[in-house]
Amino acid sequence: MEGGGGGGEEWLRPMDAEQLRECGHRMVDFVADYYKSIEAFPVLSQPGYLKELLPDSAPRQPDTLDSIFDDIRQKIIPGVTHWQSPNYFAYYPSNSSTAGFLGEMLSAAFNIVGFSWITSPAATELEVIVLDWFAKMLQLPSQFLSTALGGGVIQGTASEAVLVALLAARDRALKKHGKQSLEKLVVYASDQTHSSLQKACQIAGIFSENFRVVIADCNKNYAVASEAVSEALSIDLSSGLIPFFICATVGTTSSSAVDPLPELGQIAKSYDMWFHIDAAYAGSACICPEYRHHLNGVEEADSFNMNAHKWFLTNFDCSLLWVKDKSFLIQLLSTNPEYLKNKASQANSVVDFKDWQIPLGRRFRSLKLWMVLRLYGVDNLQSYIRKHIHLAEHFEQLLISDSRFEVVTRRTFSLVCFRLVPPTSDQDNGRKLNYDLMDGVNSSGQIFITHAVLSGKFVLRFAVGAPLTEEQHVDAAWKLLQDEATKVLGKMV
Amino acid sequence: MEGGGGGGEEWLRPMDAEQLRECGHRMVDFVADYYKSIEAFPVLSQPGYLKELLPDSAPRQPDTLDSIFDDIRQKIIPGVTHWQSPNYFAYYPSNSSTAGFLGEMLSAAFNIVGFSWITSPAATELEVIVLDWFAKMLQLPSQFLSTALGGGVIQGTASEAVLVALLAARDRALKKHGKQSLEKLVVYASDQTHSSLQKACQIAGIFSENFRVVIADCNKNYAVASEAVSEALSIDLSSGLIPFFICATVGTTSSSAVDPLPELGQIAKSYDMWFHIDAAYAGSACICPEYRHHLNGVEEADSFNMNAHKWFLTNFDCSLLWVKDKSFLIQLLSTNPEYLKNKASQANSVVDFKDWQIPLGRRFRSLKLWMVLRLYGVDNLQSYIRKHIHLAEHFEQLLISDSRFEVVTRRTFSLVCFRLVPPTSDQDNGRKLNYDLMDGVNSSGQIFITHAVLSGKFVLRFAVGAPLTEEQHVDAAWKLLQDEATKVLGKMV
Numbered sequence: 001m002e003g004g005g006g007g008g009e010e011w012l013r014p015m016d017a018e019q020l021r022e023c024g025h026r027m028v029d030f031v032a033d034y035y036k037s038i039e040a041f042p043v044l045s046q047p048g049y050l051k052e053l054l055p056d057s058a059p060r061q062p063d064t065l066d067s068i069f070d071d072i073r074q075k076i077i078p079g080v081t082h083w084q085s086p087n088y089f090a091y092y093p094s095n096s097s098t099a100g101f102l103g104e105m106l107s108a109a110f111n112i113v114g115f116s117w118i119t120s121p122a123a124t125e126l127e128v129i130v131l132d133w134f135a136k137m138l139q140l141p142s143q144f145l146s147t148a149l150g151g152g153v154i155q156g157t158a159s160e161a162v163l164v165a166l167l168a169a170r171d172r173a174l175k176k177h178g179k180q181s182l183e184k185l186v187v188y189a190s191d192q193t194h195s196s197l198q199k200a201c202q203i204a205g206i207f208s209e210n211f212r213v214v215i216a217d218c219n220k221n222y223a224v225a226s227e228a229v230s231e232a233l234s235i236d237l238s239s240g241l242i243p244f245f246i247c248a249t250v251g252t253t254s255s256s257a258v259d260p261l262p263e264l265g266q267i268a269k270s271y272d273m274w275f276h277i278d279a280a281y282a283g284s285a286c287i288c289p290e291y292r293h294h295l296n297g298v299e300e301a302d303s304f305n306m307n308a309h310k311w312f313l314t315n316f317d318c319s320l321l322w323v324k325d326k327s328f329l330i331q332l333l334s335t336n337p338e339y340l341k342n343k344a345s346q347a348n349s350v351v352d353f354k355d356w357q358i359p360l361g362r363r364f365r366s367l368k369l370w371m372v373l374r375l376y377g378v379d380n381l382q383s384y385i386r387k388h389i390h391l392a393e394h395f396e397q398l399l400i401s402d403s404r405f406e407v408v409t410r411r412t413f414s415l416v417c418f419r420l421v422p423p424t425s426d427q428d429n430g431r432k433l434n435y436d437l438m439d440g441v442n443s444s445g446q447i448f449i450t451h452a453v454l455s456g457k458f459v460l461r462f463a464v465g466a467p468l469t470e471e472q473h474v475d476a477a478w479k480l481l482q483d484e485a486t487k488v489l490g491k492m493v
Numbered sequence: 494m495e496g497g498g499g500g501g502e503e504w505l506r507p508m509d510a511e512q513l514r515e516c517g518h519r520m521v522d523f524v525a526d527y528y529k530s531i532e533a534f535p536v537l538s539q540p541g542y543l544k545e546l547l548p549d550s551a552p553r554q555p556d557t558l559d560s561i562f563d564d565i566r567q568k569i570i571p572g573v574t575h576w577q578s579p580n581y582f583a584y585y586p587s588n589s590s591t592a593g594f595l596g597e598m599l600s601a602a603f604n605i606v607g608f609s610w611i612t613s614p615a616a617t618e619l620e621v622i623v624l625d626w627f628a629k630m631l632q633l634p635s636q637f638l639s640t641a642l643g644g645g646v647i648q649g650t651a652s653e654a655v656l657v658a659l660l661a662a663r664d665r666a667l668k669k670h671g672k673q674s675l676e677k678l679v680v681y682a683s684d685q686t687h688s689s690l691q692k693a694c695q696i697a698g699i700f701s702e703n704f705r706v707v708i709a710d711c712n713k714n715y716a717v718a719s720e721a722v723s724e725a726l727s728i729d730l731s732s733g734l735i736p737f738f739i740c741a742t743v744g745t746t747s748s749s750a751v752d753p754l755p756e757l758g759q760i761a762k763s764y765d766m767w768f769h770i771d772a773a774y775a776g777s778a779c780i781c782p783e784y785r786h787h788l789n790g791v792e793e794a795d796s797f798n799m800n801a802h803k804w805f806l807t808n809f810d811c812s813l814l815w816v817k818d819k820s821f822l823i824q825l826l827s828t829n830p831e832y833l834k835n836k837a838s839q840a841n842s843v844v845d846f847k848d849w850q851i852p853l854g855r856r857f858r859s860l861k862l863w864m865v866l867r868l869y870g871v872d873n874l875q876s877y878i879r880k881h882i883h884l885a886e887h888f889e890q891l892l893i894s895d896s897r898f899e900v901v902t903r904r905t906f907s908l909v910c911f912r913l914v915p916p917t918s919d920q921d922n923g924r925k926l927n928y929d930l931m932d933g934v935n936s937s938g939q940i941f942i943t944h945a946v947l948s949g950k951f952v953l954r955f956a957v958g959a960p961l962t963e964e965q966h967v968d969a970a971w972k973l974l975q976d977e978a979t980k981v982l983g984k985m986v
Contacts, residue, residue: 012591012868014806014877014960015577020591021525027595028521031602032514044611050618058626062870065595072599076860079615083605084508091612091832094854096604098505098513102520102558106565108597108808109524111589112576118537119584122572125543133551156649157852167696182698183673195828196853202825203660203851205675205698253832309854313507315601316856332695335688338946339584339746339954358696358851359650360689361587361802363809367569375505377555384507453831461832467507 011062023065030069031101034077035084038468041077042445043085050079081448086468089477090450092253092281092415093465097313099375103368104315113361117350118342120364124351127154127366130373135322137287137378138306141299144322146351152322153356154365158280159196160358161305161321166200166245168328169274169302173244176272183207184242188232190216190224190259192252194278210241218455221410222255224248226263233267245274250294251282254452254461255408256415258282261297269300277304280319284311285389285413288382294412302328311414311465313384314372318365330355384467388414391474392464398478404485408454414464419457420485423492431458433488440484447477504555516558523562524594527570528577531961534570535938536578543572574941579961582970583943585746585774585908586958590806592868596861597808606854610843611835613857617844620647620859623866628815630780630871631799634792637815639844645815646822646849647858651773652689653851654798654814659693659738661821662767662795666737669765676700677735681725683709683717683752685745687771703734711948714903715748717741719756726760738767743787744775747945747954748901749908751775754790762793770797773812777804778882778906781875787905795821804907804958806877807865811858823848877960881907884967885957891971897978901947907957912950913978916985924951926981933977940970 012019053075083094114123131152135144144150155161166187173185187206189197191213201211212232217225233243246268248259261277268275277298283306285291298304303323308314323329334355336345344350354360376384392414399405399418408417420437422430434451438460441447452459464474505512546568576587607616624645628637637643648654659680666678680699682690684706694704705725710718726736739761741752754770761768770791776799778784791797796816801807816822827848829838837843847853869877885907892898892911901910913930915923927944931953934940945952957967 011873014588014590014869015528016591017525017528020528020594021521023591023595024521024525024598025518027598028514028517031598032510032517034602035508035513036510045614050615051622054619054622056622056625057629058623058866058871060871062873063867065868068864068867076615076619079613079618080603081605081611081613083603083612091606094604094606095507096602097507098509098516100604101513101598101601102516104601105517105520105524105594105598108594108601109527109589110573110575110577111587111593111808112574113584113587113809118574119576120572120574121538122543122569125572126547126569129544129547129549130551132549136550157854159852159854163851170698179700180676182675195830195833199826199828199851199853203696205663207672253830315604316606317852317854333692335692337688337746339943340688341944358656358692359652359810360692361650361652361809371561373551374556374561375558376507378551378553380504380555450832 026065038082038085039087041082041085043082043087043448044442044445045079045081050075084466084468086466086470086473087447087477088466089462089464090448092310092463094309094316095311095313095465095467096315097372097467099371100313100315100368103371107364107367110364112364114364115354115360115362116340116342116345116352118344123364123366124353126370127353128351130366130370131320131322133373134320138283138295139292140304140322143324144304149326150322150324151326151351152320153353154369155319155321155357156317157319158194158278158305158307159199161303161319162196162247162276162278163200163203164321164329164333164357165274165276165303165323166197166204168332169245170204170206171332172274172328173242177242181242184240186210186212186236186241186243187245187247188212188214188229188243189247190214190249192216192222192224192254192257193247193249194253194280197247212236216257222252222257222454223259226260226267229264229267233271243271243273245276247276247278250277250279251413254454255417256282256413257409258294258412261295262300265297265300274302275300277301280305280307281310282413283307285385287378288385308369311385311388312372312381313376313467314369318369326356333357388464388469391469391471392416394471395462395464395474395478402482404489408457408459416462417452417454417459418462419459420489429457433492434458434460436488437481437484440488441480444480446480519558531575531578532580534575534578536575536580536941537935537938538572538574543568577959577961579959579963579966580940580970581959582955582957583941585803585956587802587809588804588806588958588960589808590865590960592864593806593808593861596864600857600860603857605857607857608847608853608855609833609835609838609845611837616857616859617846619863620846621844623859623863624813624815626866627813631776631788632785633797633815636817637797642819643815643817644819644844645813646846647862648812648814648850649810650812651687651771651798651800652692654812655689655740655769655771656693656696657814657822657826657850658767658769658796658816659697661825662738663697663699664825665767665821666735670735674735677733679703679705679729679734679736680738680740681705681707681722681736682740683707683742685709685715685717685747685750686740686742687746687773690740705729709750715745715750715947716752719753719760722757723760726764736764736766738769740769740771743770743772744906747947748910749775749906750902751787751905754788755793758790758793767795768793770794773798773800774803775906776800778878780871781878801862804878804881805865805874806869806960807862811862819849826850881957881962884962884964885909887964888955888957888967888971895975897982901950901952909955910945910947910952911955912952913982922950926985927951927953929981930974930977933981934973937973939973
């Protein structure tokens with residue numbers, strides 16, 4: 001694969017240190033230039049038609065890096081939604097950072113596949129250490145540390161975290177009640193729980209009629225009322241069903257509500273159910289002492305999850321799962337084929353993370369989390385979180401100052417749920433009005449926000465959390481929303 | 494998070510284009526230097542005790558990048574198993590490449606979460622295009638293209654690919670036979686099938702007694718005999734069970750055997766079963782016309798999988814799955830919560846890959862595969878594969894030249910299975926002898942090989958496939974094996 005091409009450029013060999021150096025430097029400049037000019041791009045892409053721009057089969061002969069860069073600029077970037085833009089306020093954030101980026105580079109360079117400890121002891125050991133660090137930052141109970149029966153592991157996403165928890169709970173229940181009892185197993189969650197739980201139930205084979213969705217309490221800011229869970233549970237018990245899993249959320253997707261962990265934990269304990277806590281987004285805030293109380297009750301949890309890849313400067317993917325008793329995961333997920341056997345694993349003296357997750361292979365993801373913690377330090381990470389919450393407070397104050405708007409739910413972290421108040425005569429309770437407002441500001445390319453529906457109200461979500469977002473961006477977004485509001489209200493008259 | 498630290502170095506801000514540029518350049522040099530000196534490291538790490546080298550909690554104050562680099566050199570690298578070393582012959586390869594590395598960098602820089610088309614149209618569209626390119630390179634039937642009912646998707650690993658296939662098959666069967674019939678569903682595979690299928694069955698709730706493991710035929714180089722599958726199937730049918738899934742392998746893990754696809758496909762078709770093909774490793778070879786015949790029979794498959802992250806220069810993870818009818822995946826894996834709704838998805842005019850996989854979130858992985866295909870081109874990629882197969886042939890010839898060794902199975906691709914022939918008097922048929930040989934060469938740090946067991950024989954595996962491996966490395970490995978053989982044979986006397 002030597003080959004020389006036109007234009008005097010030498011073709012790439014599969015791997016050559018000096019070519020990697022040269023191309024790598026060029027890519028670093030490309031990436032730095034991208035960040036430098038990121039505000040120039042429409043946040044939400046107005047996509048082209050990539051299919052018509054690219055050939056319909058792979059090239060037989062190599063192209064140059066120059067032509068790749070040209071295509072990225074002209075064909076790829078116009079179809080990218082810029083999650084790292086300071087004007088990105090959609091869904092929840094997905095943080096990149098310099099430290100996280102460097103960690104991704106190094107992890108891609110080693111390119112190890114860390115299924116067993118032996119395949120790179122440093123990868124497993126660093127993960128164990130860093131997850132213990134993080135557990136201490138969150139003041140998780142000591143049973144979640146690697147020094148106890150539990151421990152932490154990096155999953156790809158919160159979906160995988162809740163899935164492995166659900167599967168471990170399922171198998172624990174089937175062992176107790178008999179493997180024919182699958183059809184009786186009941187899962188409890190609120191209508192504000194992330195859809196990944198529903199998907200996990202579909203995968204685990206939980207009967208769809210046994211996925212018990214309890215309507216969250218609009219008077220409790222859309223947290224679930226534990227009494228409502230108890231009530232549903234009593235009915236199921238009297239029908240001969242077997243409640244086995246409760247999922248609570250700290251920071252729901254629609255409105256960042258916090259479910260009552262102590263009460264739900266008590267229910268789970270009373271009925272020998274698995275108690276999972278999904279703090280995917282808001283877990284990051286709980287490293288600050290003033291927000292830690294939202295995790296009170298975690299003592300009763302069997303599993304706890306937060307996403308370092310959301311609001312914690314660690315590039316996607318990096319979802320942290322802790323369990324109180326790792327043996328349930330390992331019983332479910334381990335296999336031990338001859339070709340993976342090795343002295344260390346056979347002696348049971350090491351952790352093999354393949355037995356804690358769905359896939360066999362896994363990347364060296366602890367590197368980026370370690371680098372984020374090392375290069376920023378806990379104090380700065382707390383400041384980072386507080387700054388975003390402060391910006392969300394600021395946005396909330398702006399909303400309150402304009403009587404055309406209302407803040408729909410109490411803000412807890414860095415998400416603000418709001419809407420334009422519809423005229424009382426409005427047929428659809430402001431749905432079209434607010435949809436048009438959202439569509440208007442998103443179509444401008446200047447910001448990107450998304451929506452939710454709460455008690456039938458169409459609500460706009462303003463989630464602060466991109467690393468580059470400053471007060472000026474919040475102010476500009478507010479100005480844009482005000483102007484667009486004037487437009488859409490004007491059209492109603 | 495401005496802060497200045499000691500030593501005049503400015504602390505990192507969460508994201509700053511110029512800091513990213515400076516640090517990124519330093520990391521590129523670090524990575525290039527790593528590749529330059531990679532042969533100096535023991536391939537299989539002799540790990541230290543990382544826990545004792547690192548503090549037991551995260552730092553409150555930031556550290557410098559210099560101190561990170563020092564720690565990587567002194568504490569991390571000694572515990573890394575160097576999968577990219579030219580002297581790595583273990584398991585199957587996990588290729589890094591300059592193109593793949595650049596793709597990972599760019600993907601980490603955009604750091605988008607591509608669950609729905611709207612979250613970055615380019616990510617979804619490029620994936621569709623590149624998977625179509627790849628399907629054409631493999632000459633997959635046109636039903637697997639996005640222009641038909643099927644299509645391709647990038648999964649994290651082959652484990653996830655077989656899991657989603659199995660789950661789709663399970664739900665198809667339950668829909669047909671009633672949802673109480675889970676306990677009757679039977680899966681067929683050989684004892685050479687990868688353990689990820691067993692794990693998928695555990696996850697899907699398939700009863701363990703219904704995981705039918707057919708012993709592969711030692712006379713067919715450890716491919717399964719279709720007659721043996723038919724026989725097992727007849728017994729199950731007469732017991733009232735429901736056969737619903739057959740997994741065939743092109744390139745088994747232990748010995749790279751190729752199951753008889755046409756015959757197994759016919760069986761699957763006759764009994765309305767799902768037919769999955771796992772070509773995780775050997776799929777790469779099938780881009781060469783002279784190896785394509787190993788895929789004959791893929792016409793009957795419902796799903797086909799190969800790992801671009803093994804032997805195709807695309808950094809981990811990048812596992813390609815094609816299905817003939819995407820609706821089975823989507824029925825199983827889709828959820829449609831309000832907060833993810835958007836015009837494009839509601840209009841059903843786009844692909845939302847969240848509905849083709851276990852997790853919700855996903856990285857922009859098509860970038861790296863696109864860059865591998867563009868920067869190397871199909872001709873060079875074919876040469877790359879052929880070169881490794883040639884090196885494996887060369888190693889095979891070396892083995893044949895030394896009567897102390899035997900080649901245990903016929904070589905098909907770039908894996909050679911061999912062993913030291915034990916004296917006829919040997920109590921354990923050469924197990925200890927060959928284990929000691931393996932342990933000896935691995936302990937030297939000069940190469941890394943792994944083992945398998947075939948018909949009770951302890952067999953050594955020599956898998957050529959690291960991007961930097963040249964004939965000189967194979968020759969040096971052979972010399973090392975010969976010398977170590979002399980030692981371990983000497984000890985027997």
